[in-house]
Amino acid sequence: MKKVIIFQLLTCILFLGACQEQTQELPQPAASLLPILPAHFPPMPQPAHNPMTVEGIKLGRMLFYDKSLSRDGSLSCASCHQQQKMFADGIALSAIGLSKRELRRNSPTLLNTAWVKDLFWDGGATNLESLSVAPLTAIDEMHKDLVIMEKELAANPVYKAQFAKAFPTLPKVSTQNVLKALAQFQRTLVSFNSKYDLYIQKKALLTVSELEGLQLVEQKCTPCHSTTLFTDNDFHNNGLDDDAAFTTDHESITKGRGRVTFNEDDNGKYRTPSLRNVMLTAPYMHDGRFATIDQVLNHYTDNVKISSTLSPKLKQANGSKGIVLSLKEKQAIISFLHTLTDVSVLTNPNFSKP
């Protein structure tokens, strides 16, 4: 690793040397904070316009944990994305927002968000930088007036200095830079230290039951929950509701993906959540309707509802719906799902409140 860093520094110095008029100090690339992904992980996509830097990530982390980003100072991003709860909140539908009204979506984990193309449960946000506007301003969430947020942050000398360090080419306390910094920090929230990962790296063995569970997941839960991220980051209708549920109420929120694409064929589809850390991220589904993993598996075996957009994967050749699993197979799947738990996340000092 050291060699890599030295090489980076050299290349940078070389190019800086060729560029005499360059006076501004560039932020240090975030090599020291970027996780070194294991070989079986896909490379982390990063937008060219917002490369991760040490100072940018540091700023993002300060903002992520700062309650002054909510209207009355009661909430930070971490209120609903808690490190000790795998960056989710463990609640079906939170009502701790400024309006105290129950939200219509479950707070998803932020782990491995860097790989998600279309964010939110319905994919309405096309990049992480754009997404954070929503929780910051929504009246049922942090309900902050962004003009006021900018003023408050600019009046804080610690923030002012950190914005300058993080964004030296445009050293402004702006919402634009708030969003960029928050996105940089969120991209560092990765999880790849589970027992399963050790198994793939041939550093651990799985039990007979865990192995059986892995095979069952590969046979019956893919391609939606395909390895290595255990999600295809695509949108599917997994049979939670029937067609009558897809209405235009509340800006068509029950249409899921369909309300974003305006395509009836996408009604009832939601982004596949990862199975990683699934045993610590109950409750489940976009509205948190299932409190336990048993309920989830029972849904797939017994309770899938027919609708016009139901995933073909949940229709059997003989016309029956859902997935066929015996009780023993369900137990094996659950024992495998436990191997996807990465407890290092819970205590990773780089993720915690600064």
Added chain:
Amino acid sequence: MNSGLLKYFVFSSLLPVVLCLTACSESAKEAVKPQEPQTSLVIQFDNVAGGDDLQLGKTYQNGVSEDFQIDLFQYFISNVVLTTKEGKVFTVPQDSSYFLIKENRPATQKVKINKVPVGDYTQIKFTIGIDSLRNTADASKRGGVLDVGTSHEDEEMYWDWNSGYIFVKMEGTSPQINTPNRRFLYHIGGFGGYRSRTINNIRTKTLALPALATVAVGKTPIIHMKVDALKMFTGKTNVSLAANPSVMFSNFSVQIADNYVEMFTIPKIDNQ
């Protein structure tokens, strides 16, 4: 070195290079910048209601005889293109071609376009709203008026649940609206969809100038752009506020976009 590390190595080694190169080219550009005299042009937006200056809170009537008051009216203008009498086209550099005009903030109604080539201009073309590329661009490409933090929450021009800009926003009240607060909310946007085709309310407007707008050193012409707010409800189709108190991201919004394209006229040019 295994493949994962190699990928990381390549990526992380290139990153500083790209950073440095970007910085280099920018400073190099600065160095060769020619010392040209500044020539510019002003577009003065004047929001009106029919023949009168628009007044927030004043009662107006739409095409179906409903009374209403407007309390918020604002819109994006972008991608301005000017044409001279010889047919030479000047496209305002895109990064400085986004303007948010707000009725309650007079300073926003005067738009100055700098570095306009000397010439006699006869035509202006512009987009009402924001092009699809900027709508979906990363936040870094969305500074200035496109930065959502530049507007207080009631003046916000952005949908965050389905990322995209609101192009034209009008809010107010009408006694004919049968809801407790009698408010109407017209938030019109929609750039055509990111991964699949959705509503496209981007409209472009081309207007011939009523006289030559002469841009020269020391001569900054003012294009007076009249924007008739009533056309929101009458432009092509008569719209009833009682029947449509809230128009946002829905198929009906297309009719409003077809209406608001009719708002813009240029009654006069001031050459000075």
